[in-house]
Amino acid sequence: xxxxxxxxxxxxxxxxxxxxxxxxxxxxxxxxxxxxxxxxxxxxxxxxxxxxxxxxxxxxxxxxxxxxxxxxxxxxxxxxxxxxxxxxxxxxxxxxxxxxxxxxxxxxxxxxxxxxxxxxxxxxxxxxxxxxxxxxxxxxxxxx
Amino acid sequence: xxxxxxxxxxxxxxxxxxxxxxxxxxxxxxxxxxxxxxxxxxxxxxxxxxxxxxxxxxxxxxxxxxxxxxxxxxxxxxxxxxxxxxxxxxxxxxxxxxxxxxxxxxxxxxxxxxxxxxxxxxxxxxxxxxxxxxxxxxxxxxxx
DNA sequence: GTATATGCAAACCGTTTGCATGGCT
DNA sequence: AGCCATGCAAACGGTTTGCATATAC
Numbered sequence: 617x618x619x620x621x622x623x624x625x626x627x628x629x630x631x632x633x634x635x636x637x638x639x640x641x642x643x644x645x646x647x648x649x650x651x652x653x654x655x656x657x658x659x660x661x662x663x664x665x666x667x668x669x670x671x672x673x674x675x676x677x678x679x680x681x682x683x684x685x686x687x688x689x690x691x692x693x694x695x696x697x698x699x700x701x702x703x704x705x706x707x708x709x710x711x712x713x714x715x716x717x718x719x720x721x722x723x724x725x726x727x728x729x730x731x732x733x734x735x736x737x738x739x740x741x742x743x744x745x746x747x748x749x750x751x752x753x754x755x756x757x758x759x760x
Numbered sequence: 761x762x763x764x765x766x767x768x769x770x771x772x773x774x775x776x777x778x779x780x781x782x783x784x785x786x787x788x789x790x791x792x793x794x795x796x797x798x799x800x801x802x803x804x805x806x807x808x809x810x811x812x813x814x815x816x817x818x819x820x821x822x823x824x825x826x827x828x829x830x831x832x833x834x835x836x837x838x839x840x841x842x843x844x845x846x847x848x849x850x851x852x853x854x855x856x857x858x859x860x861x862x863x864x865x866x867x868x869x870x871x872x873x874x875x876x877x878x879x880x881x882x883x884x885x886x887x888x889x890x891x892x893x894x895x896x897x898x899x900x901x902x903x904x
Numbered sequence: 905g906t907a908t909a910t911g912c913a914a915a916c917c918g919t920t921t922g923c924a925t926g927g928c929t
Numbered sequence: 930a931g932c933c934a935t936g937c938a939a940a941c942g943g944t945t946t947g948c949a950t951a952t953a954c
Contacts, residue, residue, distance in 0.1 A: 638953060640909060662943075676911045681944065683909090695844075698893075700918085702943060703844045713881060718890055726881035734876035737857060739898065746862055746897040749842075753890040754883065782928060784934060806918075820936045825919065827934090844943090846918060 627651065635690030642675045646683050650693065656708040658696070658723040698723055698751050713750035726752055771795065779834030786819045790827050794837070800852040802840070802867040842867055842895050857894035870896055 628647035629639045637643060646664065650657050665680045675683075684705050687693045696704045698716045704723050706714075712728040731750060739745060772791035773783045781787060790808065794801050805824050812819045819827075828849050831837045840848040842860045848867050850858075856872040875894060883889060 638908075640953070642910070660943095674911095678912075678945080679910055685945095686909095697841055697844045700839075700841045700844065700847045715881070715884065715887075717887075728881075730879060730881040732878035734878040735874060737859070737870035737872075737874040737896065739896070740859065742901050743859075743861075743898040744901045746899045749893070749895040749897065751893040751895075752881065752883070753893065754887040755890045757886050757888045782933075784928070786935070804918095818936095822920080822937075823935055829920095830934095 631692065635687065635692040637686060637690055637692075642679050643683055643686075645673050645675055646680065647687075650687075650707050656706065656725055658704050658706050658714075658725075660702050660704055662702065696723065696749070696751075698753075711747055713752060716751050716753050718753055718755050726750075775836065779831065779836040781830060781834055781836075786823050787827055787830075789817045789819055790824065791831075794831075794851050800850065800869055802848050802850050802858075802869075804846050804848055806846065840867065840893070840895075842897075855891055857896060860895050860897050862897055862899050870894075 628644050628651065631647055631651055632639045632643055645668065649664065649667065650659065661677070661680050661684055664684070665675070665677050668675045668680070684693065684703075688695050688705065691709060693705045693707055694709045696706050696714065698704060698714070699721060706723075706725075708725060710728075713726040713731045715724050715726045716722070717724075733748075736748070772788050772795065775791055775795055776783050776787055789812065793808065793811065794803065805821070805828055808828070809819070809821050809824045812824070828837065832839050832849065835853060837849045837851055838853045840850050840858065842848060842858070843865060850867075850869075852869060854872075857870040857875045859868050859870045860866070861868075880892070
């Protein structure tokens, strides 16, 4: 019975092992929630925590934070900073643009193919690009 | 003598009045520090505060925050979010890209002319672009 | 058995706020 | 005079951390 939860989600476990992370109960729960349906997700620690709580999964807030950081350094998710107040984590780890709805604080993927950067500023000597963040901030168009 | 500091910096005062802000002593000091030499600046509240303190100018931290927010809503500076932990304010209020040095947490302008965006993702219906943030994150190239 | 993950609560840090004082017009 | 800005200290919210317990291998 030590393995009870290991059987339910081979995908999540594979995903974890891809990052060299041991499949603990909490990690599998969180991984499941992030990649369970194959769709990209943008979550905050708080949002993940409250969803887990509502579903009765026992994961402490500290563990959600630790786990997200672990996923992040394992390269399984990517942190996006759009709003000074909280961190978003994206299950799509490739370089791609985002839409950010300023009023609802929702972060979603923008179609990557539609962004064409013809030239990028020349990188200073001795530096290399870690990543390029493109955030298109949106507001609802006023109808008056 | 109520006007002593008003004489020292006509530029800062003009800049403030452009935003409809009354030229108080603290605002003039901060404005001076931001635009005094005509160069664009990227500051954090903390950095502004510590510089002011070192120079003996009496500006409280709360006032630095209030003032930066006031400048921001007056359109005199622009807030940039690159790092979840703190806010940067940019005296260049036009849409332009930034370099962000990940190790030193320095934010600097990237040459705007060198960034050419050939196409941008189509904006969702009912939305309009508030602004587009392009942050090129840099790390020092390892020499080994 | 040993290294590592978890949970709790307390610490932390940047930022905001309430309220009394002081300054601009 | 009246309104607005300032300063202090306390509150705040998201995140991190120390330490004891539990779990994976």
